[in-house]
Amino acid sequence: MKKHSGKRRLAKFGTLLIVLTCVLSLAACGSKVKENTVLSADDVAGKTVGVQLGTTGDTFVSDLETDGSNTKVERFNKGADAVQALKQGKIDCVIIDEQPALKFAGSNSDLKVLDEEYADEEYAIAFAKGNSLRMEIDGALEELKSDGTLDKILSNYVGEEIGQHPYVSENNGSKGTLTMATNAYFPPYEYYDNGKVTGIDADIAQAFCDKLGYKLVIEDMEFDSIITAVSTGKVDFGMAGMSVTEERKQNVDFSVSYAQSKQSILVRDPEAAAAASSFSAKFKADFLDDARYNYILKGLVNTLIITVFAALIGIVIGFVTAMIRSAYAYTGKPKFLNLLATLYITIIRGTPTMVQLLIMYYVIFASVNASKILVAVLAFGLNSGAYVSEIFRSGIMSIDKGQTEAARSLGLPYGKTMRFVILPQAFKNVLPALANEAIVLLKETSISGYIGLNDMTRGGDIIRSITYDAMFPLFGVALIYLVLVVVLSGLVSKLERRLRANERK
Amino acid sequence: MSVSNEVLLTVTGLEKSFGENKVLKGITTEVKKGEVISIIGPSGCGKSTFLRCLNRLEEATEGEIKFRDYTVTDKSVNINEVREKVGMVFQHFDLFPNMTVKQNIMLAPVQLKLMSVEEADKRANELLTRVGLLDKADSYPAMLSGGQQQRIAIARCMAMNPEIILFDEPTSALDPEMVGEVLHIIEELAEEGMTMLIVTHEMGFARQVSTRCMFFNEGVIEEENAPEEFFGNPKSNRLKDFLSKVL
Numbered sequence: 001m002k003k004h005s006g007k008r009r010l011a012k013f014g015t016l017l018i019v020l021t022c023v024l025s026l027a028a029c030g031s032k033v034k035e036n037t038v039l040s041a042d043d044v045a046g047k048t049v050g051v052q053l054g055t056t057g058d059t060f061v062s063d064l065e066t067d068g069s070n071t072k073v074e075r076f077n078k079g080a081d082a083v084q085a086l087k088q089g090k091i092d093c094v095i096i097d098e099q100p101a102l103k104f105a106g107s108n109s110d111l112k113v114l115d116e117e118y119a120d121e122e123y124a125i126a127f128a129k130g131n132s133l134r135m136e137i138d139g140a141l142e143e144l145k146s147d148g149t150l151d152k153i154l155s156n157y158v159g160e161e162i163g164q165h166p167y168v169s170e171n172n173g174s175k176g177t178l179t180m181a182t183n184a185y186f187p188p189y190e191y192y193d194n195g196k197v198t199g200i201d202a203d204i205a206q207a208f209c210d211k212l213g214y215k216l217v218i219e220d221m222e223f224d225s226i227i228t229a230v231s232t233g234k235v236d237f238g239m240a241g242m243s244v245t246e247e248r249k250q251n252v253d254f255s256v257s258y259a260q261s262k263q264s265i266l267v268r269d270p271e272a273a274a275a276a277s278s279f280s281a282k283f284k285a286d287f288l289d290d291a292r293y294n295y296i297l298k299g300l301v302n303t304l305i306i307t308v309f310a311a312l313i314g315i316v317i318g319f320v321t322a323m324i325r326s327a328y329a330y331t332g333k334p335k336f337l338n339l340l341a342t343l344y345i346t347i348i349r350g351t352p353t354m355v356q357l358l359i360m361y362y363v364i365f366a367s368v369n370a371s372k373i374l375v376a377v378l379a380f381g382l383n384s385g386a387y388v389s390e391i392f393r394s395g396i397m398s399i400d401k402g403q404t405e406a407a408r409s410l411g412l413p414y415g416k417t418m419r420f421v422i423l424p425q426a427f428k429n430v431l432p433a434l435a436n437e438a439i440v441l442l443k444e445t446s447i448s449g450y451i452g453l454n455d456m457t458r459g460g461d462i463i464r465s466i467t468y469d470a471m472f473p474l475f476g477v478a479l480i481y482l483v484l485v486v487v488l489s490g491l492v493s494k495l496e497r498r499l500r501a502n503e504r505k
Numbered sequence: 506m507s508v509s510n511e512v513l514l515t516v517t518g519l520e521k522s523f524g525e526n527k528v529l530k531g532i533t534t535e536v537k538k539g540e541v542i543s544i545i546g547p548s549g550c551g552k553s554t555f556l557r558c559l560n561r562l563e564e565a566t567e568g569e570i571k572f573r574d575y576t577v578t579d580k581s582v583n584i585n586e587v588r589e590k591v592g593m594v595f596q597h598f599d600l601f602p603n604m605t606v607k608q609n610i611m612l613a614p615v616q617l618k619l620m621s622v623e624e625a626d627k628r629a630n631e632l633l634t635r636v637g638l639l640d641k642a643d644s645y646p647a648m649l650s651g652g653q654q655q656r657i658a659i660a661r662c663m664a665m666n667p668e669i670i671l672f673d674e675p676t677s678a679l680d681p682e683m684v685g686e687v688l689h690i691i692e693e694l695a696e697e698g699m700t701m702l703i704v705t706h707e708m709g710f711a712r713q714v715s716t717r718c719m720f721f722n723e724g725v726i727e728e729e730n731a732p733e734e735f736f737g738n739p740k741s742n743r744l745k746d747f748l749s750k751v752l
Contacts, residue, residue, distance in 0.1 A: 405562055406599035410613035410665060411589035420612060424603045
């Protein structure tokens with residue numbers, strides 16, 4: 001029996017390896033990328049255009065979408081994702097701010113920026129409406145402009161003297177902490193370097209915080225979440241290469257402009273030799289350079305923490321609500337709690353987990369400064385509780401009515417009947433379903449990135465945004481999830497066997 | 506094997522409906538200490554429902570049931586106290602599969618604090634010896650035959666030292682060769698003077714063991730009598746008809 005299952009496991013693993021090899025070789029073949037068809041700004045109409053969701057580029061091309069020119073717009077959460085799609089020929093061009101465009105072209109030899117430019121725009125810092133912090137920072141920005149600090153910071157990232165004028169912070173922040181929301185996939189304004197969010201915006205923010213005596217904390221989140229985070233007061237200000245637009249002005253106040261930019265068109269470069277770097281070079285860049293594997297490892301720790309604690313909360317909530325609902329089904333009491341439990345289960349099962357997570361972060365915890373891990377643990381725990389509740393309840397219902405009657409006929413009250421007779425049997429029956437729920441939960445935590453939490457999936461995403469290689473980071477992350485799930489199911493089937501064994505004496 | 510004059514159970518005008526379907530249509534009777542009452546009748550006549558009303562596994566729709574000073578049909582009565590004294594043995598044994606035989610027997614007396622663990626253990630050994638299954642004390646129910654399981658179920662019921670035992674078709678789910686071993690134990694209980702109500706299809710057994718037989722038909726007690734009269738000289742046509750079919 002044991003030998004047999006071992007063989008089967010081996011066979012499963014073998015199949016998996018074959019599939020993996022096939023996918024890898026397919027990816028390696030690198031099917032010919034489509035030729036560039038966007039040679040000037042006039043060519044954009046009628047093409048498939050990539051933008052970052054909620055950026056000025058997005059606003060700009062949205063007009064093309066409806067003017068009958070048959071232009072298709074694909075909106076990405078990150079600029080880097082749009083660039084990747086461009087490289088793979090899925091879209092024809094990317095419209096993005098000038099500096100990031102140059103940076104992307106600089107690090108991808110098969111891309112180039114068209115000389116023509118779209119509209120000029122100004123970057124500014126977003127504040128919650130009426131926040132007096134804006135005046136304070138406006139003053140500091142003006143000073144930084146006039147004493148040349150701003151130009152110096154810019155020149156460290158753009159132009160001939162890159163890396164020659166690093167900004168050095170000399171303040172310890174006696175007046176408290178300021179939290180800045182950004183989206184660190186927008187080089188050179190903000191991006192990850194050695195696990196830290198750096199870039200022009202980060203340096204400027206550090207500079208005015210130094211000037212004003214604040215300590216700076218940077219929170220990385222989705223670009224389209226920044227305005228919400230600012231207006232709900234979750235963060236003190238938003239700074240992410242953000243242009244001033246009318247729509248945004250309705251929700252937030254803007255500082256004076258601290259940089260100018262234009263929208264540029266990024267396309268594939270037909271001249272460039274397909275920069276096919278070798279597998280091992282890609283692997284090295286993805287995981288080994290700058291110890292980038294740490295993005296995934298740190299994420300893994302967060303993923304595990306969230307999963308374990310959410311599972312515990314889920315089991316407690318699930319157990320309690322299942323007991324309430326079963327008691328109600330059997331005795332007609334407690335009415336009110338049963339109503340509450342039913343309502344809870346209906347709502348949780350009736351709405352997507354991701355929406356629940358966003359509501360937990362942006363609505364329920366909007367004005368409370370709670371750690372993101374805690375928010376995620378609560379959101380996933382509440383979510384899992386509803387499913388666990390139904391699992392427990394079905395387990396209780398699956399036990400023959402005769403068991404309850406036999407126990408009750410001996411004079412045992414309802415509670416003791418549950419505890420000694422029904423629950424031990426029910427638990428054994430639902431173990432596989434519980435394990436399945438744990439597996440679902442583990443994988444579901446991969447949406448934690450939407451509240452800017454660095455879980456394992458996001459760790460892979462960060463690497464992807466640095467190296468522009470999709471395969472290794474995604475496969476690496478997938479493989480770790482797979483291993484976790486296989487180990488988890490292995491443990492559960494062991495426990496199951498042990499529970500069953502003692503009935504066969 | 507003597508019937509005393511002490512009344513344990515009084516049933517007055519008992520009615521029970523499941524939705525539109527009226528299963529019991531007015532049952533009135535009393536049970537004295539030491540009586541062994543066999544309840545027979547065609548299927549669907551309300552025999553089992555009657556039995557299950559007595560320990561309130563079914564709520565009566567109308568009428569009153571009294572066990573000693575307890576009014577079983579009164580919702581405010583502590584039904585668990587009644588059930589401690591009115592035991593029940595089921596058609597499908599319903600042993601707890603997650604416990605050993607001995608744990609099955611000891612659970613209720615220990616959990617209800619009627620006995621210490623040592624006392625319950627001693628009592629379990631006595632009862633197991635009595636039903637001839639002491640060697641199965643540490644087995645799980647799944648490993649026992651139907652006849653063995655039912656004998657354990659009787660022992661489990663006996664562990665509470667009940668004053669009455671209700672048997673709900675105790676041999677109906679058994680293979681024919683196992684019926685004897687279960688009936689034999691019930692017979693022994695009868696000889697010791699245990700008060701019992703037995704829903705059964707075993708006519709020979711009913712005739713031999715009972716002090717009184719009841720014939721249920723369409724929700725009423727059609728006829729009741731001492732076994733000799735009941736089987737030897739049935740009055741109602743329905744009972745005559747029924748007996749002619751089953752004997």
